[in-house]
Amino acid sequence: MSPQRIAIAFRAACRAELDALKVGNVHRFAAGHGMEVAHFEQAAEAAAPYIAASGVHVGARIEAAVTASLAVAGLNTNLGILLLCAPLAAAAERNELERAGTLHGALTLVLARLDMSDAEATFRAIAAASPGGLGQHPEHDVAAPPRIDLIEAMALAAERDRIARQYVTNFADVFELGLPRLNELADAAPEARTEAVHLAYLAAFPDSHIVRKFGLSIAEEVQQEARRIAAEVDFRAPAAERHPPLLAFDSALKARGLNPGTSADLTVATLFAAMLEGWLSP
Known part of the structure; x- marks a missing residue:
């Protein structure tokens, strides 16, 4: 794919994620956690050309995209998205495919x-974005120059951070959970497919962002509630039927300050991968 097409797919994936009612996260149906949809739109627009930069190393793409995003949004909205999407963008270049x-x-x-x-x-x-937990390890910290390569660093964080885990499992969650769930609902509305993917991630494992801020037990409570909601919602139904239980869960999470950001980041990566593979239109 050309850099232009990769950038278009990245922007489209970010927009599609915002168009869906992703419980506990920022979306067009409700803001939250001191952030608005506009922050995420601005960051996606600014990051896109750097994520899609042809022939550029993955780390350089991430750093440039984070710098551009922070400059326009003024806060960290998309570090996890960029960590996930930069390797996917590099993989989509023609010589790699x-x-x-x-x-x-x-x-x-x-x-x-x-x-x-x-x-x-x-x-x-990561240090510039200050995500609050990612990259901290007794022997290796992002505030200091690395003494190990990126895969080794991600391996150290993989047990506590689901985004790091993708680097050492060849993005298993995206290709074995997110994309199959998206494909199962090929006949559903685009927003419903995104909602289903997000809830599938939230139900599959404790969200890393919630674990870092509130602890494992709270994250597991959210996971169990997500499983219950996922079993109840018919994602092929119209929004008028899908949204009431999702909005109730969304409000309950935000009232407690619980933001399942890792599940949202994985959802963007899933949509991006589907667009790069050509079976989801940007």
């Missing part, structure tokens, strides 16, 4: 080539 045959195969090649320069740039990006 021709070599591997599939996006997932190309992603394997991209991740295998990550080096110390990727770690250095990514550490600087």
